[in-house]
Amino acid sequence: MADYDVVIIGAGIAGASLAAEVAPHARVLVAEAEERPGYHSTGRSAAFWAESYGGPKVQPLTTASGPWLHSPPGGYGDRSFLAPRGALTLARAGEEPLLDAFEAEFAGTGVRMERWGRDRIAALLPGLAEDIVAAVYEPDCQDIDVGGLHQAFLSVARRGGAQIALKAPLEHAEYRGGQWHLVLGGQAVTATRLANAAGAWADPVATRCGVRPLGVQPYRRTVVQLRTRPAPVAHLPLTLGVRGDYYFKPEAGKLWLSPHDETPEDPGDTAPDEMDMAIAIDRFTQVVDWTIEAVEHRWAGQRSFAPDRLPVIGYAADNPAFFWFAGQGGFGIQTAPAAARLAATVLLGLTPDAMLSGVAGQMYNPARFG
Ligand SMILES: Cc1cc2nc3c(=O)[nH]c(=O)nc-3n(C[C@H](O)[C@H](O)[C@H](O)COP(=O)(O)OP(=O)(O)OC[C@H]3O[C@@H](n4cnc5c(N)ncnc54)[C@H](O)[C@@H]3O)c2cc1C
The missing domain is CATH 3.30.9.10 (D-Amino Acid Oxidase, subunit A, domain 2)
Structure with a gap:
């Protein structure tokens, strides 16, 4: 039975970006139900980065992602993921x-x-x-190369040591003895923490894990x-x-x-x-x-969307080993770099770096739902 520090459910832009951020620090498995990642929302977007889109409480994540998308860090290629649009x-x-x-x-x-x-x-x-x-x-509105960005997150995650399992739906989840016991596409694995990046399926994944759904x-x-x-x-x-x-x-x-x-x-x-x-x-x-x-x-x-239309980034109130990374609404691509950095920072208990200086991450904590 393989043993991981973090199992991420979903390999859309949310799961891929989180895996890229977490892989250098932990043993990561990304489990994707489909035979190719990006089949659902991530592969169907209109591919723009617009700071006003999603409202003023999403804007800090979009703005913080802009310089990263324009001049990606080493490992992500030497090309901007953005092109001017207005x-x-x-x-x-x-x-x-x-x-x-x-x-x-x-x-x-x-x-x-x-x-x-x-x-x-x-x-x-x-x-x-x-x-x-x-x-x-x-x-300042830009077009985003969504396919290029998603692939770059996946390859940085792989190079960081993350494994990406396709046709691996979460079939069973049980938290006992301080560990997750999971069945993913017929394979049993254990993990210290589970991150829910399942997009439209975020609530059903929570329910399967015995965690209270949030109304995504x-x-x-x-x-x-x-x-x-x-x-x-x-x-x-x-x-x-x-x-x-x-x-x-x-x-x-x-x-x-x-x-x-x-x-x-x-x-x-x-x-x-x-x-x-x-x-x-x-x-x-x-x-x-x-x-x-x-x-x-x-x-x-x-x-x-979560009920307040803000992303949900943080540990579940009712299970300290279940991490929400969901509710990316209509802004999941344009916010991906900063949202993933914030998620990894909270997930691993790291100190927030300069990229997050304008982001009040507490605003996205699932604790706001009680
Ligand atoms: C028409 C349209 C236009 C958009 N335009 C933009 C835009 O211009 N700019 C922008 O920033 N955003 C845009 N968005 C929003 C953006 O596409 C989403 O916010 C983003 O793709 C969400 O990513 P995700 O990874 O959360 O979800 P997804 O890409 O859907 O990934 C979730 C993954 O989880 C997997 N999964 C689910 N359940 C399980 C399970 N039990 N086990 C294993 N895997 C599971 C699914 O198969 C899926 O691959 C648009 C969306 C749409 C639909």
Whole structure:
């Protein structure tokens, strides 16, 4: 029976990044149910880094991750995982107070925002609807190379000595005698600590381990890839509605469009719903008068949120050997480096380093749920 210090359940961006951070300090096994890591939420993201996305209490993790993603440390390659994109949050006539509130939420955080008038927006978006009058522009928003980042975390974890077991679902978990006795894909292992990085399955994994679930709920999010006339300019920013009812961005001459849907569902291999795709296209046609020549591709993934929509990072109140690393919602990629550093620091009892200086990690402690 193999014996580990830490078994991490899930090899998405959360489990992979945590493994990379913990491997130099401990014997780590990452157990992934699927035959390839990144099959679920991590492989389905819209791949942007936007400091305002997720709100002001997620922003410290996103901001702290920015320099790391831009200039990764040794071992992660010598290439940035980011590429400039910019983000433009649009308001219709009458919605300007929502833009004011949006700017006010981030006042004093260091997130750069500029107010744009209609002419500047129309220069990027020909055929702009008459009633779109203003926008907030975030120049620092970036695209993320999600596949490259995820693979880099996995390979750093492996090089650090972590083992990554695929087709290894957590089938049985029992905590006795100060140790976890686990069955993972038919293999029995023991571990001193178990880290729950199971994304949409975070609550079921807790239940299987005899730990009280926290109400981490998966919500479906849909994206369609469109061929449009005109095609989007390559430097079109990520463009969002100030009411949070759509976003779109260019991708190799095509357009990725989401209706910003949030349909609660059970954890699973989710798929797009026709109605959500129709809603996305309808909302897009209310922004610009472009012709949609084809829906070329569509997908959906699950974004999993704790009840307060903040990540959950810390030991369970009801089991000191069960560690939560869940609730990454719609920001799990852009926060991954700092969130994993914080998680490893708490998991191993290390001293927080400079990367976490702007992050009040206690805010994410599961103890907040009682
Ligand atoms: C459409 C969409 C767009 C998004 N856009 C962005 C974006 O632009 N920027 C951003 O930062 N974030 C974005 N996100 C959010 C981001 O994708 C997620 O926050 C992130 O991928 C969550 O990572 P994870 O590792 O927690 O989950 P996952 O990637 O789902 O990984 C969890 C893993 O745990 C495994 N698992 C579950 N149960 C078990 C078990 N019992 N035993 C073993 N393994 C198990 C699963 O198989 C899975 O591989 C988006 C999400 C979606 C759906």
